[in-house]
Amino acid sequence: MAEFILEFEKPVSELEKKIQEWLRISKDNDLNVDDELKLLTQKLEQTKKDIYENLTPWQRVQLARHPKRPYTLDYINMICTDFMEFHGDRRYRDDAAIVGGFAKLDGQPLMVIGTQKGRNTKENVMRNFGCPHPEGYRKALRLMQVADRAGIPIVCFIDTPGAFPGVASEERHIGEAIAVNLREMFDLSVPILAVVIGEGGSGGALGIGVGNKILIMENAYYSVITPEGCAAILWDDRSFSAQAAAALKLSARDLVELKIVDDIIPEPLGGAHRDFDAAAGGVKTTIAKHLVELSAMSPEALKEQRYEKFRHIGAFKDGK
Amino acid sequence: MALFGSGKARYSTLRPTKTGPNKNTLIPEGLWEKCKKCYGTVYTRQMEENLNVCPRCGYHKPITAQQRIALLSDSGSFQEVDAGLESVDKLKFEGVASYTEKLRANQKKTGMKDAVVCGTVTLNGIRYALAVMDFRFLGASMGSVVGEKITRITELATAEGLPLVIVTASGGARMYEGMLSLMQMAKTSGALKRHAKAGLPYITILTHPTYAGVTASFASLGDLTLAEPGAMIGFAGPRVIRDTAQAKLPEGFQTAEFLLEKGMIDRIVARKNLAHELALCLEYFTSGCKVQDGSK
Numbered sequence: 355m356a357e358f359i360l361e362f363e364k365p366v367s368e369l370e371k372k373i374q375e376w377l378r379i380s381k382d383n384d385l386n387v388d389d390e391l392k393l394l395t396q397k398l399e400q401t402k403k404d405i406y407e408n409l410t411p412w413q414r415v416q417l418a419r420h421p422k423r424p425y426t427l428d429y430i431n432m433i434c435t436d437f438m439e440f441h442g443d444r445r446y447r448d449d450a451a452i453v454g455g456f457a458k459l460d461g462q463p464l465m466v467i468g469t470q471k472g473r474n475t476k477e478n479v480m481r482n483f484g485c486p487h488p489e490g491y492r493k494a495l496r497l498m499q500v501a502d503r504a505g506i507p508i509v510c511f512i513d514t515p516g517a518f519p520g521v522a523s524e525e526r527h528i529g530e531a532i533a534v535n536l537r538e539m540f541d542l543s544v545p546i547l548a549v550v551i552g553e554g555g556s557g558g559a560l561g562i563g564v565g566n567k568i569l570i571m572e573n574a575y576y577s578v579i580t581p582e583g584c585a586a587i588l589w590d591d592r593s594f595s596a597q598a599a600a601a602l603k604l605s606a607r608d609l610v611e612l613k614i615v616d617d618i619i620p621e622p623l624g625g626a627h628r629d630f631d632a633a634a635g636g637v638k639t640t641i642a643k644h645l646v647e648l649s650a651m652s653p654e655a656l657k658e659q660r661y662e663k664f665r666h667i668g669a670f671k672d673g674k
Numbered sequence: 675m676a677l678f679g680s681g682k683a684r685y686s687t688l689r690p691t692k693t694g695p696n697k698n699t700l701i702p703e704g705l706w707e708k709c710k711k712c713y714g715t716v717y718t719r720q721m722e723e724n725l726n727v728c729p730r731c732g733y734h735k736p737i738t739a740q741q742r743i744a745l746l747s748d749s750g751s752f753q754e755v756d757a758g759l760e761s762v763d764k765l766k767f768e769g770v771a772s773y774t775e776k777l778r779a780n781q782k783k784t785g786m787k788d789a790v791v792c793g794t795v796t797l798n799g800i801r802y803a804l805a806v807m808d809f810r811f812l813g814a815s816m817g818s819v820v821g822e823k824i825t826r827i828t829e830l831a832t833a834e835g836l837p838l839v840i841v842t843a844s845g846g847a848r849m850y851e852g853m854l855s856l857m858q859m860a861k862t863s864g865a866l867k868r869h870a871k872a873g874l875p876y877i878t879i880l881t882h883p884t885y886a887g888v889t890a891s892f893a894s895l896g897d898l899t900l901a902e903p904g905a906m907i908g909f910a911g912p913r914v915i916r917d918t919a920q921a922k923l924p925e926g927f928q929t930a931e932f933l934l935e936k937g938m939i940d941r942i943v944a945r946k947n948l949a950h951e952l953a954l955c956l957e958y959f960t961s962g963c964k965v966q967d968g969s970k
Contacts, residue, residue, distance in 0.1 A: 517890075519910030519918050524928060527938050529889035529909040536863035537895055541871075556847075556856060557890045557909070564860050578847045578856040578887075588769045588849065601768045602852045612764070614853050661864050665825070667857040668818030669764035672756075673787070 360416050362405060366624070369398040406623050409573070411605045412596035415581060417573040418552045419515075422627040424634065425484075426453060426468030426511040429551060432634035433641075434459055434466060440497060442489075446526065449490030451482045451518070452562070454497040459509075459642065465501030467494050467562055468511030471552075484553075485518035488531035491561045495535050498542055507545040507645055510562040515580065517558030532561040539564035540661060543653030547644055549619070549637065550574045551626075554604075566660050567644050568614060570606045571637070572621040576614075577604035614667060617644065709733055711904075725945045734902045734945055736882055738784075739791040739808035742841055746804065746949055747795040754793040756826050761788055761819045765852050773850040776812065784810045788819040789844075792827040794836065798953040800960055803831035806841040809883070813845035816887055820848075821858025824892060828865035832872050837959055839952065841879045842893040846886025859891035866895050875959040877952065880907050880930065880939065898955055899939040901930035902948075907938075 359367045373394050380387040409417070417423070430437050434457035441448040454467035469486060472478030494510075501508045517528050539546065548565030554576030570576060581599035582592050589598070609615035619640045626633035651659065707718050711733035721728065725745065726735040737745075743752050763773040781787060789811035795804050805827045807814040814820075824840065831838040847855040869876060878896030882905035889909050901907060908928040916923055926932045933939050943951050 517909065519914045521915060521919060521921075521923065521927070524908050524910065524915065525936050527894070527936070529886075530894040530938065532890040532909075533859075533863060533892070533894035536860050536891055537867045537870075540860075540864040540867045557859065557887055560856060560859060561890075564864075576853060578852055579849055584849055597768070601765070602849070603765045604852065609853060612853060614857060661868075664857060664861045664864055667861060668822050668854055669762050669851070670818045670822055671760050671762055673758040673760055 358421050360413070360420070362409075362413050362416075363624075365401050366398065366405060369394060369401055373398065402623055406625070410596065410600065411575070411602075411608075412581060412599040414573050414605050415575050415599050417625045417627075418575050420625060420627050421473075423552055424626050424630050425473070426470045426513055426551065428630065429511060429634055429637055430457055430466050430468070432630065433638040434464070437466070440500075441493070443492035443496060445492060446489045449482075449487050449493060450480045451484055451486040451514070452490035452494050454494060456506075459638070459645070462645065463504070463506045465497055465504070465506055465508045466511070467497055467508065468551075469514035469558075469562070471513060482518055484514045485516060486514065486558060486561075487518050487520075487523050488526040488528045491517075491528075491531040491535050494562050495538055498539065498546075502542045502544055505544060507547070507648065508542070509547045509549060509641060509645075510565065512548060512550045512554050512559045512563055512576075513552035513574075514555045514558045515553055516555035517561065532557050535561045536564055540657065540664075543656060545645060545648035545651070545656055546660065547641060547648075549641065550576050550615075551637070555580065564660065564664070566648050566656060566663065567616040568609075569617045569619055569640055569644065570609060570615045571619045571626060571633075572606055573625050574606060575599075575604040576609055577602050612667075710735070727945050732903060732944075734882065734904055736809050736843065738810065739786070739806040742806045742881075743791065743793075743795065743804065745945070746839070746841070746952055747797055748799065751796040752793050752804075753795070754791065755830065756792055756823050757787070759788065759819045759823055761817050761848075761851070763850070764818075764854060765850065767850045767852075769850070776850065780811050784808065786811050788817070788823075789814040790820045790823050792823050794830070794834075797949065797956060800837075800953065800956045802837040802839055802956060803827050803834075804839050804841075807843045807888075809843040809845075812848065814843050814888075815845050815848035815855070816858050816891075817848035817851040817855045818858065820844075821855070821861050824858075824862045825865045828862065828869050831874060832865075832869045835872070835874060837875045837877065837956055838866075838869060839877045839879065839956075840892055840896075841881060842884045842888055843881045844884055844886070844888035844893075846888060856887065859887050862892045863895065866892060870897075875956075877955055879943075879948070879952070881905050883907070885909070885911060894938075897959075898941075900941050900943050900948075900951065900955075901933065901939045903930060903942050903944055905930040907933055 376387045437457040439455040453470045457466045469484045471484035472481040546565040548563040548568045550570040581595040584598035585592050585594040606618045619636045622629035622632040709728040712731035714730045726737050767773045790807045792805040875897050877898045880901040884907045930942050
């Protein structure tokens with residue numbers, strides 16, 4: 355895959371290129387360039403820190419959409435063993451934009467489900483860019499009910515621009531598919547973790563997102579509407595996307611403050627795509643921590659806690 | 675805003691009319707109105723007597739929550755709950771206009787505190803819980819207040835063993851409340867699960883227009899789903915779908931009639947029959963088994 359560098363990352367990539375250049379010079383001419391390298395490496399680390407520790411919400415949205423970012427199946431393969439994928443909604447077809455199946459996390463059986471993006475054009479045609487049709491949500495619910503029957507926890511990985519806005523989607527009632535998931539997820543007796551690993555695109559994300567806990571990666575976002583969509587509606591101009599991203603309070607830290615997200619999963623400096631193993635390590639540790647906590651709860655307590663979590667979300671005043 | 679390059683052509687367009695000269699005639703304000711669908715001129719009084727349905731073409735004009743409540747209840751039976759709930763600008767939304775200003779303007783325009791009115795009511799003597807959305811208030815978008823009030827009326831219906839009826843109309847989630855508004859979809863659906871588990875009936879009446887976050891939550895969860903003729907109902911807006919598909923949309927796409935054909939709704943009910951049909955549904959749900967043994 356071609357190199358993909360975001361505008362704000364250019365100072366980093368330029369320094370990285372310079373370091374490579376010095377290494378080449380040193381090798382070709384048998385020169386000692388240790389001093390130059392040391393200086394450049396120091397500068398690189400500082401630049402990375404300056405950039406990545408002060409990301410704007412819009413920059414985080416771009417990192418969340420980074421085409422080299424680990425996707426659902428990458429995480430499943432890195433942190434789980436014995437993954438058995440299951441297919442189909444038993445009504446219409448198998449939607450490859452949502453994957454799911456049994457898997458083990460350190461021996462603990464789970465049902466893992468997630469929206470899945472493609473890495474290249476061919477994959478994206480199959481995965482529909484991670485935008486599920488109704489049958490994706492219906493498959494997801496079917497698998498959650500299988501987990502409920504098996505009495506094993508459910509982990510949902512969320513990484514979608516949104517449910518697919520198309521004629522077929524509407525004809526097969528995408529709204530109903532999501533609505534039914536929202537209602538039925540409240541009735542499951544097993545622990546549910548919703549983990550936003552990239553894009554949390556509105557109702558399409560929430561459709562598999564009714565968890566006892568909602569976790570989000572440091573550079574992921576979760577929003578009621580895309581910044582572009584919000585900018586188009588409120589500013590009548592998509593070039594205001596950065597302002598919209600800030601206004602929507604869609605980043606991990608904002609969502610913790612709004613008491614929607616329960617925990618943030620740290621990412622390697624520069625984003626998950628820069629170090630898959632480190633990213634997966636963070637995901638695994640955080641999931642395991644919350645599963646331990648939830649596993650101690652009875653089925654009734656789990657349902658009650660899930661209801662109460664969502665029941666208290668909102669801000670209003672009561673003038674009586 | 676940039677002086678150049680917004681990309682949008684700025685020229686005036688003329689709406690097609692079937693009645694020739696436009697409304698700038700010497701007709702006193704408020705006596706006549708123009709139907710939005712057939713562009714025909716109709717006496718306002720005639721329109722009102724016809725429940726705000728165009729007598730020429732049958733267009734169902736959106737009505738206010740108060741008008742809807744009057745339509746679906748025994749006179750004087752409505753008892754409002756949670757009337758004091760008001761939205762707040764939790765996100766301190768920094769956009770073109772402040773959310774607080776928007777709220778104030780819409781409150782002034784409608785005389786409502788937010789976009790939904792809830793309460794208990796009787797129809798033909800059958801008591802039920804009712805929530806009615808009013809599109810005039812910020813497009814009846816669902817923020818924390820709408821979500822909270824729908825949840826509370828659902829919980830009240832569950833606690834008191836009442837059937838629940840929600841009349842929907844909405845542009846979707848309220849952007850100004852960000853993720854707080856999205857999460858109302860889950861909150862309301864969770865409350866509906868408890869209502870259903872208590873064995874209680876839930877009827878939705880979808881009116882024009884019902885979209886996005888409301889379609890993808892409580893609007894689609896009725897035991898029975900009724901809709902008004904011609905109502906536009908969907909998840910994604912038609913413009914978004916057209917842009918994605920780069921193709922023409924099917925005839926009548928996302929109308930109530932289209933949804934009936936595709937199996938999404940149970941019945942299309944004209945406004946003049948709505949109270950009667952709702953009363954019948956409630957009667958069927960609440961009368962139980964009354965079969966007499968004829969042999970005795």
